[in-house]
Amino acid sequence: MDRQTVAVRVLAHFTPGDKVLEFLAPETDWLDIRYCAEDDDDTFYRELPDAEVIWHVLRPLSGPDLEKATQLKLVHKMGAGVNTIDVGTATRRGIAVANMPGANAPSVAEGTVLLMLAALRRLPELDRATRAGKGWPSDPSLGETVRDIGGCTVGLIGYGNVAKRVEQIVAAMGAQVLHTNTRDDGLPSWRPLPELLAASDIVSLHLPLTEQTHHLLDADALARLKPDAVLVNTSRGPIIDEDALVDALRERRIAAAGLDVFAVEPIPAEHPLLRLDNVVVTPHVTWYTVDTMRRYLTEAVDNCRRLRDGQDLVNVVNSHG
Template structure:
């Protein structure tokens, strides 16, 4: 079965017919689509036009959780199954969220620039950072990533609160969204992008955060209104942000967030570890075996 790994990655297993294609190489991708029976998909959006060029396609396997980059209706209309793999990147994403919190609090971007310019010591007193211990961290989401991160933060000495779509009033750590924001020194996003969560953290909700708060996002960029985030940083209400995701991806070089020393950025790679790839391929290979045998797919979305 011909499998198209749509990413700058490698996959070598005896007996597996896998071709790879960079997400930036549109010409090669178009040339490979007609023979593809399975696409192992990462981030570059898959559209109805892509499905039209792939008459043999039977399965789109998301390497990750979020399927907002796949035209699910177009896939269903053409009889193409879609599956994801929830939780397989949870450890990596939770660790990255913690990394971004620490980097924003300790002003790593500014210190890095100062050090490379020969001004790193003695340090600028204005760049004195803070610690996670003793702060309140609010997590948007109550899934596996948020649960893992909650344990890490508690071990460091933070007070951890969370909110979720399903109210959990019996859990003393659960709060309604606005109450959580009012109580938080750091807020970290761990929810999918839907019509309801688009710009969930808008100008009004960012204003609810405590003065000097830090915002971290390793989920989906459009959960945060980027213009409102820039304004909150400009005003000094927020002290910093750590962002692995953006409203437009790949992020445009002119995005004002990229020019700020109070913002730590990464290119949607919170999940990207050797260990995550191993877990991804384990599920992806199993679903190809199930597709060939006619068995039910793991984590089928459509």
């Protein structure tokens, strides 16, 4: 069979919009794409045994799932973090796991600054008050509490693609930026974590979830923050001890939080974080823009083409035989 007509069977674990379908239309002569909503397990398990490639977003891909995928050659994470994939089982079964480092960085960085501003400027509270018919704010604390990012010290925990883009944006707004990473990188903005927490007006998380970063911000770490500090997390929920965060926010030991990620997703409706008026939340969507999806699909199609043509895959994170 001619190489150009060999179909690669893809299980795309998300619901496509019109722009996605339009973008992929020129590739459908050789890509056999089966779409499956993340909560549609019936379709997922029906399609799984025949899939050669999975385009993976968020729904965890377990070891037993991978054992059922008898034709699978590649799991391509639509994003950077592979903590929702059983990489060990994939490696044992000779399945490549690839990701897309940096592809979502522009969108996540902008979403991070959005949450910073919304929390810092008490946006949800003002929105509710305006909708309730209140005009000029009757709360005299408003002018005593909201701040400009340009007047703040922004501390970045983790210093990868997203964090560096956030740095560019907030520095352009006038902020002083500090950062920390696993070791001193010699840059003048580097600080050890305890010092960064104590010095920052806004703290923003940009780390993968590992055994070392799980609950990195526990009660002791949160106690180092200023009482008027804002905490933002667009990386992974379990990096913060949520019980300790609820206590700190409820007792006003920190001013506010902007959260796009949670320990359990979707976050349960009864979660105490959702009952606090000093928390701004979004449902793990800072990455989810037309622009990011275009970058994701470009990289996903490229690796499928490489798989078809017997070429080396790019951005593989495991040793797969």
